[in-house]
Amino acid sequence: MQSTRDAMKDNDLSKEREAYFARERRTTANLILGGWAVSAITYALNPGLAEVTSINAITWPLICLFFRYFDVRSSGRVKAVTSGLKGESYVHSLLSRISRDMVVINQVFLPNDKSRTGHTELDFILIGRKALYVVETKNNSGRIKASEHDREWDVVHPSKKRYRMRNPVKQVLIQKAVLKRCLRKHGMGNVIIQPVVAFSSPNAKVHGADGVTVPIFTRPMNDLIQRIINYERALHSRPHLDHGALQKVLAQLAEEAKRNAKPFDKNKG
Structure with a gap:
């Protein structure tokens, strides 16, 4: 972490x-x-x-x-790995510029007994003044058809190749639930958690995002920055989060996730 x-x-x-x-x-x-x-x-x-x-x-x-x-x-895996890392770097840089009073944490591991691996990984957590923001990043390119309840989304790559991707809205909602459960065990169940999906590829065009309850953003993501700022303002009456305590708890959860890791069997499920 x-x-x-x-x-x-x-x-x-x-x-x-x-x-x-x-x-x-x-x-x-x-x-x-x-x-x-x-x-x-x-x-x-x-x-x-x-x-x-x-x-x-x-x-x-x-x-x-x-x-x-x-x-x-x-196989293109090297290109995919490099491209994905650059996408995460872009989102990280963006989140870091919102405010010096916020803390960006990437690659957060949480213990999750319901997962076959024993843990759940979050791309980013942004610790705001009033709330936590769980950000799921995707680097898919092309025309993407969003739907809240579908297990997978249809993607048409700029090369015209068609394929399906995992529904990132379902992913980030699961991450939110796991984080909420973990924080509750540490006496922080009242912390507000806002899930977000961010497509980092400049060639991503998401259609149907208006019908999804989780906010979805594409580059240049200026609206993501403004959304978080507005959300923080709307929570002005809530007490400030204890950044130090939250980071300590997240570090403890990461250690617990590491201890509870299970070998992943692709043949199961």
Whole structure:
């Protein structure tokens, strides 16, 4: 969990991107070691296959490297990771400029026993003077058809490719409920939480947002800044939030989420 009043720097994006490549390198290394282990076991069980196992031990790493490189580069995941991080950086910078009296926290993990992973991740929490704002960021491009109750939304990419994305409104409402439940356990159940969805891509065009109860914003998002300012003004009679206490509780919740993390099985559900 990171907290700062300044925008994320380019080196932060580089670190995130390098972390992605580090995970890919570990995966490749594990595949190579697994292949060598199979060759060693084969040789131990049948020494007569020494020549075959030697060839396998040499060619297997080359095969792994080739296919992992092709998989990572050709799938577009590197571009997607970098693009998503830049989108989060844009939103982070925007939220940081609203007021020096507010605190921006990104990548917030909350314990959630109902989740298959044991936790729920929030892109951003903005601690305002009067309320908390949970911001779910999306970097999808193209024409997006919004609907509050649909499980997925239809997207037409600028390249004319059609696909469906998870409903971010449902996501952020779940995040709000989890955060509310966690804060209630720490005696902060009266804190107001406002969910927000922000599309960071300059090419995102959301249709149907007027029929959704959660506010949805696209770039340049000046209306997002004004919405938060107006919301804070409307809550002028409420007491100021204790930023220090909230940050302490969120840090404790992040540690609890880390301890309660469960291995995620894609084959379930």
